[in-house]
Amino acid sequence: MRSLFASVSLLLALPLVGCPVSVPADLGDCPDGSTVTWTTVEPVFADNCTRCHSTSLVGSADRLSAPEDWDYDTADASVRDPDESWRRIYIENMPPDAEMSDADKLLVWEWYSCDAPN
Numbered sequence: 001m002r003s004l005f006a007s008v009s010l011l012l013a014l015p016l017v018g019c020p021v022s023v024p025a026d027l028g029d030c031p032d033g034s035t036v037t038w039t040t041v042e043p044v045f046a047d048n049c050t051r052c053h054s055t056s057l058v059g060s061a062d063r064l065s066a067p068e069d070w071d072y073d074t075a076d077a078s079v080r081d082p083d084e085s086w087r088r089i090y091i092e093n094m095p096p097d098a099e100m101s102d103a104d105k106l107l108v109w110e111w112y113s114c115d116a117p118n
Protein backbone atom coordinates (compact mmCIF):
# COMPACT_ATOMS: atom_id res chain seq x y z
CA MET A 1 0.00 0.00 0.00
CA ARG A 2 2.78 2.34 0.96
CA SER A 3 4.69 1.67 -2.27
CA LEU A 4 1.51 2.22 -4.31
CA PHE A 5 1.11 5.59 -2.62
CA ALA A 6 4.76 6.42 -3.34
CA SER A 7 4.31 5.56 -7.03
CA VAL A 8 1.18 7.67 -7.34
CA SER A 9 2.90 10.61 -5.66
CA LEU A 10 5.81 10.26 -8.02
CA LEU A 11 3.50 10.29 -11.03
CA LEU A 12 1.70 13.38 -9.77
CA ALA A 13 5.02 15.15 -9.20
CA LEU A 14 6.44 14.34 -12.64
CA PRO A 15 4.82 17.18 -14.61
CA LEU A 16 6.53 19.66 -12.26
CA VAL A 17 10.01 18.42 -13.15
CA GLY A 18 11.56 20.50 -15.89
CA CYS A 19 9.73 23.75 -15.25
CA PRO A 20 11.20 25.02 -11.97
CA VAL A 21 10.84 28.73 -12.80
CA SER A 22 7.84 30.66 -13.97
CA VAL A 23 8.18 33.76 -16.09
CA PRO A 24 5.92 36.58 -14.81
CA ALA A 25 3.46 38.15 -17.26
CA ASP A 26 4.10 41.68 -15.99
CA LEU A 27 7.04 43.65 -14.67
CA GLY A 28 6.94 43.81 -10.88
CA ASP A 29 8.93 44.48 -7.73
CA CYS A 30 12.71 44.45 -7.91
CA PRO A 31 13.86 41.30 -6.04
CA ASP A 32 15.71 42.03 -2.77
CA GLY A 33 19.46 42.08 -3.28
CA SER A 34 19.24 42.18 -7.08
CA THR A 35 22.62 42.73 -8.74
CA VAL A 36 21.42 42.80 -12.36
CA THR A 37 22.82 45.78 -14.32
CA TRP A 38 23.20 46.76 -17.99
CA THR A 39 26.41 44.69 -18.01
CA THR A 40 24.28 41.62 -17.17
CA VAL A 41 21.59 42.14 -19.79
CA GLU A 42 23.61 43.66 -22.64
CA PRO A 43 24.70 40.16 -23.84
CA VAL A 44 21.09 38.93 -23.57
CA PHE A 45 19.83 41.72 -25.83
CA ALA A 46 22.84 41.13 -28.09
CA ASP A 47 21.98 37.43 -28.44
CA ASN A 48 18.26 37.95 -28.95
CA CYS A 49 17.45 41.42 -30.27
CA THR A 50 20.22 43.55 -31.78
CA ARG A 51 20.56 41.70 -35.08
CA CYS A 52 17.39 43.66 -35.95
CA HIS A 53 17.05 46.33 -33.24
CA SER A 54 20.34 48.25 -33.10
CA THR A 55 21.19 51.93 -33.46
CA SER A 56 23.98 50.81 -35.82
CA LEU A 57 21.46 49.32 -38.28
CA VAL A 58 19.83 51.88 -40.54
CA GLY A 59 17.05 51.17 -42.98
CA SER A 60 14.38 48.53 -43.06
CA ALA A 61 16.46 46.02 -45.03
CA ASP A 62 19.37 46.00 -42.55
CA ARG A 63 16.95 46.01 -39.62
CA LEU A 64 14.98 43.06 -41.05
CA SER A 65 11.93 45.35 -40.84
CA ALA A 66 12.32 46.14 -37.11
CA PRO A 67 10.88 49.64 -36.52
CA GLU A 68 13.33 52.58 -36.40
CA ASP A 69 14.03 53.92 -32.90
CA TRP A 70 13.30 50.63 -31.15
CA ASP A 71 16.80 49.53 -30.19
CA TYR A 72 18.45 47.33 -27.56
CA ASP A 73 22.18 47.98 -28.04
CA THR A 74 22.39 50.72 -25.39
CA ALA A 75 20.80 51.00 -21.94
CA ASP A 76 19.17 54.31 -22.91
CA ALA A 77 17.57 52.90 -26.04
CA SER A 78 16.39 49.75 -24.25
CA VAL A 79 14.19 51.68 -21.82
CA ARG A 80 12.05 53.37 -24.45
CA ASP A 81 9.08 51.26 -23.26
CA PRO A 82 9.93 48.55 -20.73
CA ASP A 83 6.33 47.28 -20.44
CA GLU A 84 5.92 46.87 -24.20
CA SER A 85 9.39 45.36 -24.56
CA TRP A 86 8.59 42.86 -21.82
CA ARG A 87 5.13 42.11 -23.24
CA ARG A 88 6.60 41.15 -26.62
CA ILE A 89 9.15 38.88 -24.94
CA TYR A 90 6.58 37.33 -22.58
CA ILE A 91 4.11 36.44 -25.34
CA GLU A 92 7.05 35.04 -27.35
CA ASN A 93 6.42 37.47 -30.19
CA MET A 94 10.02 38.76 -29.90
CA PRO A 95 12.48 37.57 -31.06
CA PRO A 96 10.29 36.51 -34.03
CA ASP A 97 12.78 34.01 -35.43
CA ALA A 98 14.18 32.25 -32.35
CA GLU A 99 13.43 30.90 -28.89
CA MET A 100 14.62 32.85 -25.87
CA SER A 101 15.57 30.84 -22.77
CA ASP A 102 13.61 31.37 -19.55
CA ALA A 103 16.89 32.29 -17.85
CA ASP A 104 17.48 35.09 -20.37
CA LYS A 105 13.87 36.26 -20.10
CA LEU A 106 14.14 36.43 -16.30
CA LEU A 107 17.30 38.57 -16.48
CA VAL A 108 15.49 41.09 -18.70
CA TRP A 109 12.43 40.96 -16.42
CA GLU A 110 14.61 41.68 -13.37
CA TRP A 111 16.53 44.51 -15.05
CA TYR A 112 13.34 46.26 -16.14
CA SER A 113 11.62 45.59 -12.79
CA CYS A 114 14.60 47.19 -10.99
CA ASP A 115 14.33 50.36 -13.15
CA ALA A 116 17.13 49.39 -15.52
CA PRO A 117 20.26 50.00 -13.39
CA ASN A 118 23.45 50.84 -15.30
Ligand code: HEC
Nearest residue numbers: 048049052064065066067070084085088089094095096097
Ligand atom coordinates in the same frame (compact mmCIF):
# COMPACT_ATOMS: atom_id res chain seq x y z
C1 HEC B 1 14.71 38.97 -36.70
C2 HEC B 1 14.52 40.39 -36.38
C3 HEC B 1 14.06 40.73 -34.97
C4 HEC B 1 14.58 40.32 -33.76
C5 HEC B 1 15.73 39.37 -33.51
C6 HEC B 1 13.79 41.01 -32.74
N1 HEC B 1 12.83 41.80 -33.32
FE1 HEC B 1 11.53 43.03 -32.37
N2 HEC B 1 10.66 43.52 -34.14
C7 HEC B 1 11.03 43.01 -35.37
C8 HEC B 1 10.07 43.43 -36.38
C9 HEC B 1 10.11 43.06 -37.86
C10 HEC B 1 9.11 44.22 -35.73
C11 HEC B 1 7.87 44.90 -36.35
C12 HEC B 1 6.70 43.94 -36.38
C13 HEC B 1 5.99 43.86 -35.07
O1 HEC B 1 5.74 44.90 -34.43
O2 HEC B 1 5.69 42.73 -34.64
C14 HEC B 1 9.51 44.25 -34.32
C15 HEC B 1 8.82 44.94 -33.33
C16 HEC B 1 9.21 44.99 -32.00
C17 HEC B 1 8.55 45.80 -30.99
C18 HEC B 1 7.34 46.71 -31.19
C19 HEC B 1 7.77 48.13 -31.52
C20 HEC B 1 6.56 49.00 -31.80
O3 HEC B 1 6.57 49.68 -32.85
O4 HEC B 1 5.62 48.99 -31.01
C21 HEC B 1 9.21 45.59 -29.82
C22 HEC B 1 8.91 46.21 -28.47
C23 HEC B 1 10.28 44.65 -30.10
N3 HEC B 1 10.25 44.32 -31.44
C24 HEC B 1 11.17 44.17 -29.16
C25 HEC B 1 12.11 43.19 -29.41
C26 HEC B 1 12.95 42.60 -28.37
C27 HEC B 1 12.93 43.01 -26.90
C28 HEC B 1 13.72 41.68 -28.98
C29 HEC B 1 14.69 40.72 -28.33
C30 HEC B 1 14.21 40.01 -27.17
C31 HEC B 1 13.39 41.68 -30.41
N4 HEC B 1 12.41 42.60 -30.61
C32 HEC B 1 14.00 40.87 -31.37
C33 HEC B 1 12.15 42.25 -35.63
C34 HEC B 1 12.94 41.64 -34.67
